[in-house]
Amino acid sequence: MSDISPAPAQPAEPATGPHVVYYNSACPVCDAGVCAMRARIAEGDVEWVDVHRNPERLAPLGLDLEDVRERLHLVDPSGHLQVGAPALLTTWSLQSRWSWLLKPLNWPGLRTLTSWAYIAFARELYRWNRRQGHW
Template sequence: MAVDPISSAPPVVVEAARPHTVYYNSACPVCDAGVCAMRARIDARDVEWVDVHRNPERLAALGLDLESVRERLHLVDAEGRLQVGATALMTTWSLQSRWGWLLKPLSLPGVRTLTSWAYIAFARLLYRWNRSQGRW
């Protein structure tokens, strides 16, 4: 199962209207800018974008905690599996031809673990910064 190796999130399988559903937090300006850039490059038929800041009720069906999704990107893939953090980000990148070249080196065993750790550290700092700014 392609889930963040560092994450403790239990595997969740759900049915989706589109092949992928990305859960993100628009209240974070860095996250919002990243998602806006990805949305411009990914076919709308491939991804449903769920802004948990504006639609927190969408998390109930998945059993997800709002604070967890505010901290890290979450994605339900085409097979209905929940992906969190770096794994979710790399799956989203895989839907953009522009970033395909980056996936190969980031998928190498040691590099993948370091990427996950770096993502978690950055996401945690970004989450704390957003909270200190009173964004939620």
């Protein structure tokens, strides 16, 4: 699955419901990031699913636990799955504080660099977590 994806097409009907973010609380870096975002995003805008405590929530989506441990996953209200940098940018977009940063990060060249940087960082963080036994 590629982390570099175009912006999702607009649905024919307005979507309802929250974004669903799948994250791993066993990773101290991921948990701290999600805690910070949770404090800045309205409660009804996101459903936060901790895959460390609720791995059964992945089965209906066909997601692999190790994939979600390595990269942030998000399902938007239209049902589109986003993985990695797109998921992180969408989650950040729900925080008005970060909206100024998102526009340039979505420019074609920077979007690609952002995705590559995310992939590299996530891979190393995943390896570090495994070495530390954060499972």
